[in-house]
Amino acid sequence: PGNIKSCMEVNTGTFLGRYFLGGLYKKKIGEDHTLNQHQNPLGHIDRRTAQFQPRMAVLPEIYSSTNLYGICLPDSCAEGDAMGFINHLFSYNGIKLGTFFYDHKDVNKSIEWNSEDHFALAIVCILGACIIIGTLVDVLLRHGFHALVAEKVCVIFQGFSLYTVLKKIFHVSENKDGLACINGIRFWSMAWVIIGHTYFELFVKPPFQANPLTIQEWFGQKSFRIIINASESVDSFFMIGGCLLAYLTLKEMTKLKGGSVKFWIMFYVHRYIRLTGALAGVVLIYGSLLKFMPYSNKNYWYGEHESCHKNWWHNLLYINNYKENSTCLGHTWYLAVEMQLFLITPVFLAFMYWKPLIGNILTGIAVIATTLVRIYPFEQKVDDPTYDDFKNVYIKPWYRFGPYGIGLLLGSILYNCKDKQFKGTVTRVLMVIGWIVSLVTFYLVVLEYDPDPTGLTRSEYVAYQSLFRSAWATALAFVVFATAKGYGGIIGSFLSWDAFAPLAKMTYSTYLWHFCVLDYVNAMISYRVYLSQAYMSFLCISNVIVAMGVGLAAVLLFEAPTMHLEKLLFGFLGLARLPKVNKYKVE
Numbered sequence: 001p002g003n004i005k006s007c008m009e010v011n012t013g014t015f016l017g018r019y020f021l022g023g024l025y026k027k028k029i030g031e032d033h034t035l036n037q038h039q040n041p042l043g044h045i046d047r048r049t050a051q052f053q054p055r056m057a058v059l060p061e062i063y064s065s066t067n068l069y070g071i072c073l074p075d076s077c078a079e080g081d082a083m084g085f086i087n088h089l090f091s092y093n094g095i096k097l098g099t100f101f102y103d104h105k106d107v108n109k110s111i112e113w114n115s116e117d118h119f120a121l122a123i124v125c126i127l128g129a130c131i132i133i134g135t136l137v138d139v140l141l142r143h144g145f146h147a148l149v150a151e152k153v154c155v156i157f158q159g160f161s162l163y164t165v166l167k168k169i170f171h172v173s174e175n176k177d178g179l180a181c182i183n184g185i186r187f188w189s190m191a192w193v194i195i196g197h198t199y200f201e202l203f204v205k206p207p208f209q210a211n212p213l214t215i216q217e218w219f220g221q222k223s224f225r226i227i228i229n230a231s232e233s234v235d236s237f238f239m240i241g242g243c244l245l246a247y248l249t250l251k252e253m254t255k256l257k258g259g260s261v262k263f264w265i266m267f268y269v270h271r272y273i274r275l276t277g278a279l280a281g282v283v284l285i286y287g288s289l290l291k292f293m294p295y296s297n298k299n300y301w302y303g304e305h306e307s308c309h310k311n312w313w314h315n316l317l318y319i320n321n322y323k324e325n326s327t328c329l330g331h332t333w334y335l336a337v338e339m340q341l342f343l344i345t346p347v348f349l350a351f352m353y354w355k356p357l358i359g360n361i362l363t364g365i366a367v368i369a370t371t372l373v374r375i376y377p378f379e380q381k382v383d384d385p386t387y388d389d390f391k392n393v394y395i396k397p398w399y400r401f402g403p404y405g406i407g408l409l410l411g412s413i414l415y416n417c418k419d420k421q422f423k424g425t426v427t428r429v430l431m432v433i434g435w436i437v438s439l440v441t442f443y444l445v446v447l448e449y450d451p452d453p454t455g456l457t458r459s460e461y462v463a464y465q466s467l468f469r470s471a472w473a474t475a476l477a478f479v480v481f482a483t484a485k486g487y488g489g490i491i492g493s494f495l496s497w498d499a500f501a502p503l504a505k506m507t508y509s510t511y512l513w514h515f516c517v518l519d520y521v522n523a524m525i526s527y528r529v530y531l532s533q534a535y536m537s538f539l540c541i542s543n544v545i546v547a548m549g550v551g552l553a554a555v556l557l558f559e560a561p562t563m564h565l566e567k568l569l570f571g572f573l574g575l576a577r578l579p580k581v582n583k584y585k586v587e
Contacts, residue, residue: 004526007072015074020082111291116309120288127160127561134160142584154581159564164582165556169505172498177247177418178484182240183504184495185476189236190507194514194547195540196230197331201518202531202539210528218533222447229446231394232472234334235403239473241338242407243414243480245345246352250415253353264346266575270566271342275335275508276316277562278554282512283312286329290516300519304328321395331515333395340397341404348405352412360412367405371470374399378465382458403473410477414484422485431487438475445472503548509559510551517547 010017071082138161140149158164209215218224249267253259259267287308290301308328314320315332318339348366351359374393381387393399422431445468456464483492521543529535564579571578 004070007070010072015076017072018075018077020071020073020079117288117292120284123284124289124557127557130157130160130561131162131556133157134164135162137161138163141582144584146583151581155578156568158581159567159579160561162556165560168560169552169555170502172501175496177414178486179244179247179414179480180498180501181480181483181488181492181495182244183500184497185236185240185480186504186507187500188495189233189240190510191544192230192233193511194518194544196227196233197514197518198540198543199227199536201515201522202536210530215531225447225449229449232445232469235400235469235472236476237334238338238341238400238403239407239410239476242341242345242404243411243477244407245342246349246408246411247415248411249349250353250412253349258353262575266570267346268343271339273562273566275339277565278509278512278559279332279335280316281554281558281562282329282516283308283315286516287312293520300523301516304330321397324391329512329515332512334511337395337397337400338404341401345408348408352408356412356416360409363405363408363412367402367409367470370398370401370405371466374466375462378462381465382461400469402470406470406473406477410480414481417485422487428487431482434478434482435487435489438478441471441475445475506548506551506555508551509554510547513550513554514543514547517543517550 004019007017007019071086073082073085134157137149137154137157140146141154141158142163203215219228252263256263286301286304288305291305293301304327307326308315311320311323311326311328314323314326315328315336318336320326320328321333321336321340348359348363351362353359377387377389377393377399381389449464449468479488479491479495482488483496488496521539567576567579570576
């Protein structure tokens with residue numbers, strides 16, 4: 001591709017350098033294999049998911065003769081000029097230019113401030129000031145200067161303190177409910193999401209791979225299905241979310257003897273505030289200040305910046321999974337789906353509390369129904385390969401209820417069995433059988449499924465697509481149940497390791513911000529990269545670490561302050577107690 005930085009550094013006083021990257025491939029008369037900037041010769045990989053749609057039928061013919069050319073022209077030249085120039089050079093022997101151009105003129109653009117940018121900066125500065133004041137208040141209290149700080153000031157600001165928030169994050173309390181293994185599942189599921197997106201983002205961004213045919217070989221390797229099928233990590237989050245919601249809500253309903261109108265109103269209000277504070281923070285930054293962040297060869301944030309600036313309300317109302325033109329933080333479709341499922345959850349919880357058997361049966365029926373209903377769209381997919389299963393199935397709540405409903409069932413069962421002891425020979429035999437079935441299910445779902453639909457019969461393809469998400473969630477639900485009841489073994493002990501507790505608390509903000517990290521890393525690539533599994537392993541590990549670090553920063557700046565502001569709001573309105581001031585003992 002040439003040296004992009006050298007091109008962008010051109011400044012004659014009359015014009016600047018403008019870099020284009022174009023692709024060439026052989027094309028027979030009558031065939032249409034033109035690729036655009038959102039496509040990849042390997043296939044289409046949507047940036048919002050780890051779902052890979054292979055283009056294996058045309059891959060060998062196209063990719064074997066694909067060439068990538070970088071061209072440096074004056075900044076007054078348009079994309080059509082670059083395309084015409086390369087077409088003129090290669091207008092023989094049936095060579096045709098593919099239209100996947102990457103225009104880097106925006107690197108030299110001066111960026112102007114607008115009112116939205118000033119508003120975003122003001123919000124960040126206010127939160128930053130609250131954090132600084134809260135930290136100073138905490139320092140004074142820790143050193144015994146209680147008289148210097150008014151009680152009301154402590155109530156308002158101590159919850160913003162870095163010390164207080166970090167202490168809460170890294171404090172590991174005893175989990176009396178036996179659900180500590182969920183922390184490990186949350187962390188590893190988040191890591192799996194980042195690793196999957198690391199691979200696929202690198203494939204769909206500027207194709208600076210020096211060994212594209214090696215990448216093609218990866219897709220044929222069975223072990224690589226761990227990456228291709230990384231979307232099961234999302235089902236893990238759906239299952240965990242449903243489980244914790246049911247378990248904790250049923251406990252609270254027992255304390256309140258079924259709840260009240262106030263309880264259910266707060267049920268919805270708390271959930272909205274809890275999720276939206278951190279989400280609003282990332283939407284705010286993407287829609288304004290992120291355009292000022294430094295980047296190298298390509299500003300991958302710009303497209304999402306424009307969408308977030310225009311369609312931010314789609315995300316904050318959790319309807320972005322129904323808006324085709326909303327590309328603001330595409331991966332937050334998950335939050336929209338979970339919020340929509342959350343809205344109907346009280347129906348199931350009410351039955352689970354008042355009539356547990358009926359509630360569990362109704363939830364089970366809903367799980368089976370929403371699992372079987374997946375048959376129809378994938379029958380269509382077989383008949384019409386152009387059917388967009390991402391838009392029509394992947395991000396729609398009625399097709400994702402299966403794992404979530406299984407989580408609700410697990411939470412109900414754990415709650416109703418929380419005081420029961422499971423012992424005896426029969427129990428141990430059943431647990432062994434359960435572990436075997438679960439491990440086999442994990443293996444079949446991830447490693448035995450062939451991602452190339454042409455390798456499956458129609459019945460096999462439809463059956464897998466209909467069942468695999470609920471099967472994965474069921475197997476994972478057993479792991480949680482077995483571990484909670486003392487039959488987790490080495491796997492349960494590992495997932496329950498205390499070190500995962502702080503990391504699990506960062507996963508929400510990490511999920512929101514991890515694409516920012518990946519896009520920044522990819523934007524830095526200005527040369528051909530020889531991809532190998534060793535290189536990708538180091539890249540994945542570093543991305544996970546950096547993304548978790550950014551997630552921690554986001555917790556401190558947005559997520560934790562939102563939770564504290566919620567407590568203050570409800571406290572001053574008389575709906576709950578004000579936050580308690582932590583007055584340290586000075587020895």
